[in-house]
Each structure stands twice: as C-alpha cells, then as structure tokens.
Amino acid sequence: MSKHEKLIVLAVSLGVILNPLNTTMITVALPAIQQDFQLNATDISWLIASYFIISAIFTPLIGKLSDSYGRRLIFVIGLLLVVVSSILAPLSNTMIVLLIMRGIQAIGTSALFPAGVGIIRNVIQHKQNRVIGTLAVFATTSAAFGPTIGGLLIQFGGWPVIFYVNLPILALGIFLTLRYIPKDEQSSGKDHSWDIFGILLFSLTIIAWMIFLLGLEQEVQIGTLTLSIIVTVVFYMHEKKRENPFINVNFFRSNLNITLIFGQYILSTVIFFAVLLSFPTFLQSAIGTTSRTAGLVMLSLSIFAMVMTPIATRWMERSGFRIPLLVSVGVGIIGVLMMFMVKGNSSLFLVGLVLAIIGISNGIQNIGLQNLLFTFIDKADSGIASGLLMTSRFIGNILASSLYGIAFATGMGNQNMMTMTMVLLFIAALLFPGMLYVTRRNKEA
Incomplete structure (x- = not known):
C-alpha cells in the first residue's frame, strides 16, 4: 500500500472512531x-438511547445518500456536523439543548462509517478486507477505551471535556480528507429518487422497537409491542411493492445469508456490549475495586479484541471464513461459561481472563462478519450495507442495555450476574448454527 493510500485509510479511520x-x-x-x-433516571436513559435511535435511523439513510451523491462529500459533511456539536454541546444550558447537540x-458520526467504507472500496484496490479490518480495529478500540479515556479527562475539566476531545481528531481528519481522498466522480446517470414514505416507516419502526426494548426494564408493554409489530409489517409490505425501495426487503428475503449476517452481528454485539456495560460496575460494587482499577481490568477486553482483529483478518485471507468464525463462537461460549465463576470474591486475574477470552471471540466475529457481508x-451498495451493519450494532447495544437493566434491577450482586450470564450463554449458543449456515459457501472466501 502506498503512502497516499495509507493516509486515506488514516483519514477514514479517524472518522470511524467518533461514533463508538x-x-x-x-x-x-x-x-x-x-x-x-x-x-432523573428517565432523562439519563433518553440521553443515551436517543443517540442509539438517531444513529440507527440515520446510518443506513446517510449510507444511501453517500451511494447516490458521493462518499467524500457526505464524509466531509459528517465531520463538520460533529465539529458543530462538539463546540456547542459543552455550552448547553438546558437538557433540551444538550439533547439537540447530541442528536x-x-x-x-452516522455518516462516517458507511461513507468511509464506500471510500475504501472505491479507492483502495488491494487487500480491501485487511483495510476494513483496520477500520474495525479503530472502532472496537475506541468503543472499549471510551470509558477509560472519558474517566481520565473528566478529572481535569468536567463533562464538557468529552466533547472537546473530538476537536483535534476532527481537525486532522478534515485536513487528511480534503488533502488526500479523491473527489467524487459525477453521477449524472444515477437514479436519485427517494422512497420518502419508506424512510418514514423505517424510522417509526426503529423508534417503536427501541421504546419497547427500553421499557423492558420496568415491564412488558403490550401496547408498544403491538404497535411495533404493526409498523414493522406495514413497512415490510410497503417496501415489498416498491420498485426502488429504501430497504430492499425482497433482496433480503431472497438472500438469507445477508439477513443472517446482520442477525449474527446483533447477537455478537449484545454479548460484547452487555459485558462492557456490566463488568465495570460489578468490579466496583461487588468486588470492591476503585474506578481506576476497574478501568485497568477492562483493558483486557479491549486489548485482546483489538489484537485479535488483524490476526483474524490474515487468518481468514488464508483459510476462509468458516473455521475462524466457528472457532470464535466456541471461544465465546467458553468465555461466557467462565462468567459463572465470577463472584464478589473473585480475583482480578480471573475477571481479566474472562474478559480476554470474550475479547478474542469478539475480535474475530466483528471483522469476520463485516468482511463476510461484503x-x-x-x-455500488457499500454505503447502505455498511449503514445497515451499523444499525445492527445499535440494535445490539439497545438489547444489551435492556438486558443490563433487567438483570441488575435489584442490585449488582452474584445472582444478578448469573442471570445475565445465563441469557448471554443462550445467545452465544445461538450463534453457532447461524455461523454454520452463512459460511457454508465461503469456506475459501
């Protein structure tokens, strides 16, 4: 890879890390x-959930925009929007203003991953899977290191610092993008018609399901569940009849592999994010560590996921997807089974070992499923596919948040951890038949 191409990858990577x-x-x-x-607690829940909901809706939408109007243009617009929010969010004097800035x-940030992957697939001609693996390393690392970075910075400048930290990343990203990423080619022959009603129905579907999932912490809301199902069915029927739909449901119906890959990515994300959410608090509340020690122990999860991603990429280049992905499921099941051993009196070594095993599993699955999808x-469909992949991640995040709320509603104790572990073990086992199916024709891909 030339120096010019490496700088393009760096520019895209700097954008990709911002959302996670x-x-x-x-x-x-x-x-x-x-x-x-x-x-109150409800306000805080919406501060977090609103980010997931907006990201889940806009990532595939902006991915389609990037496919139609140019990946570089959408990438730059995305960076500029983050600049505006990062400057103005710390100045918020009300919750509403803060919510708008976070929106x-x-x-x-929703624009950056689908547009970035589209740029890579258009510009980088060799070893694209390895390059996309690099993006996965950046994304996984930034998500896992986020709490540690935030905790260190807040000591020096309070909560506004978590927004200001974006600015140097953005400055370098914008410079590299304008300097090294080629301008978009003219697309006069493209069909720019939009399925506005389909976009609205998709948005309502995501919002309805997110509200239902968030509400599981209190009770199963039958009315919300019914509404979610109705909106989903209406969305499906509408898109099924469209010649140029926003989401080509007929394509998913006739390409079960792609549908299952998105489903597998959701399940994989649930396991990773549930562990990422629960273990820092469990370490402090049940085991009795300091926040700094908890952050250091959590590095085991992020470091092993990060290290495993490039190793898995090269492994798949040599042997195909099947063996690495099936191994990742087996390793993940072992990691979740070992969570049953984690108690309030457990050693930090045991906790770190469990996190390392789960990190290894996620590192392989994350990059493997992404590259298998492509x-x-x-x-030509890189943007929308990447957007839907990230939407799958956001859905997994919401499911993990709901699981966390339900499992630990009565406190951060051993029994609560066991409850969550039993659910995660079931999810980990579900991954195995799915992996067998989606890799059956890609043994040497």
Whole structure:
C-alpha cells in the first residue's frame, strides 16, 4: 500500500472512531451531567438511547445518500456536523439543548462509517478486507477505551471535556480528507429518487422497537409491542411493492445469508456490549475495586479484541471464513461459561481472563462478519450495507442495555450476574448454527 493510500485509510479511520468513542465515553460523565441539569433516571436513559435511535435511523439513510451523491462529500459533511456539536454541546444550558447537540453529533458520526467504507472500496484496490479490518480495529478500540479515556479527562475539566476531545481528531481528519481522498466522480446517470414514505416507516419502526426494548426494564408493554409489530409489517409490505425501495426487503428475503449476517452481528454485539456495560460496575460494587482499577481490568477486553482483529483478518485471507468464525463462537461460549465463576470474591486475574477470552471471540466475529457481508454486496451498495451493519450494532447495544437493566434491577450482586450470564450463554449458543449456515459457501472466501 502506498503512502497516499495509507493516509486515506488514516483519514477514514479517524472518522470511524467518533461514533463508538462518543457512544461509550459519555457513560462516565452521566453522574456529572445528571447533577448539573438536575435530571432523573428517565432523562439519563433518553440521553443515551436517543443517540442509539438517531444513529440507527440515520446510518443506513446517510449510507444511501453517500451511494447516490458521493462518499467524500457526505464524509466531509459528517465531520463538520460533529465539529458543530462538539463546540456547542459543552455550552448547553438546558437538557433540551444538550439533547439537540447530541442528536447533531449522532447524525454526523452516522455518516462516517458507511461513507468511509464506500471510500475504501472505491479507492483502495488491494487487500480491501485487511483495510476494513483496520477500520474495525479503530472502532472496537475506541468503543472499549471510551470509558477509560472519558474517566481520565473528566478529572481535569468536567463533562464538557468529552466533547472537546473530538476537536483535534476532527481537525486532522478534515485536513487528511480534503488533502488526500479523491473527489467524487459525477453521477449524472444515477437514479436519485427517494422512497420518502419508506424512510418514514423505517424510522417509526426503529423508534417503536427501541421504546419497547427500553421499557423492558420496568415491564412488558403490550401496547408498544403491538404497535411495533404493526409498523414493522406495514413497512415490510410497503417496501415489498416498491420498485426502488429504501430497504430492499425482497433482496433480503431472497438472500438469507445477508439477513443472517446482520442477525449474527446483533447477537455478537449484545454479548460484547452487555459485558462492557456490566463488568465495570460489578468490579466496583461487588468486588470492591476503585474506578481506576476497574478501568485497568477492562483493558483486557479491549486489548485482546483489538489484537485479535488483524490476526483474524490474515487468518481468514488464508483459510476462509468458516473455521475462524466457528472457532470464535466456541471461544465465546467458553468465555461466557467462565462468567459463572465470577463472584464478589473473585480475583482480578480471573475477571481479566474472562474478559480476554470474550475479547478474542469478539475480535474475530466483528471483522469476520463485516468482511463476510461484503462478499455478498456489490461495491455500488457499500454505503447502505455498511449503514445497515451499523444499525445492527445499535440494535445490539439497545438489547444489551435492556438486558443490563433487567438483570441488575435489584442490585449488582452474584445472582444478578448469573442471570445475565445465563441469557448471554443462550445467545452465544445461538450463534453457532447461524455461523454454520452463512459460511457454508465461503469456506475459501
């Protein structure tokens, strides 16, 4: 790879890290934000959930925009939106203003992954899977390190610092993008018609299901569940009849592999994010460590996931997808089974070992499922496919958040951890038949 291509990859990577970084970095700032704005628990839940909901809706939408109007243009617009939100969010004097700024930030960061992957697939001609693996390393690392970075920075400048930390990343990203990423080619022959009603129905579907999932912490809301199912069916029927739909449901119906890959990615994300959410608090509340020690122990999860991603990429280049992905499922099941051993009196070594094993499993699955997806997707659809992949991640995040709320509703004890572990073991086992199916024709892909 030439120096020019490496700088393009760096520019895209700097954009890709912003969504996962800002998703997890704010978690350590919530107590300070809650105190400053006099918020209740519901307000805090919506501060987090609104980011996921907006990201889930806008990532595939902006991915389609990037396919139609140019990946570089959409990438730059996304970076500029994050600049605006990062400057103005710390100046918020009300919760509403902060929510609006976080919404702008979510829209901006939602543009960066689908547009970035589209840029890579158009510009980088050799070893694209390895390059996409690099993006996965950046994304996984920034998400896992987010709480640690946020915790360190807040000590020096309070919660506004978690927004200002974006600015040097953005400055370098914008410079490299304008300097090294080629301008978009003219697309006069493209069909720019939009399925507006389909977009609205898709948005309503995501919002309805997110509200239902968030409400599981209190009770199963039959009315919300019914509404979610009805909206989903209406969305499906509408898209099924469209010649140029927003989401080609007929394509998914006739390409079960792609549908299953998105499903597998959701399940994989649930396991990873549930562990990422629960273990820091369990370490402090049940085992009795300091926040700094908890952060250091959590590095085991992020470091092993990060290290495993490039190793898995090369492994799949040599042997195909099947063996690495099936091994990742086996390793993940072992890691979740070992969670049954984690108690309030457990050693930090045991906790770190469990986190390392789960990190290894996630590192392989994350990059493996991404690269496997693109073996079924044309380059012209890279943006929308990448957007839907990230939507799958956001759905997994919401499911993990709901699981966390349900499992630990009565406290952070051994029995609560066991409850969550039993659910995660079931999810880990579900991954195995799915992996067998989606890799059956890609043994040497």
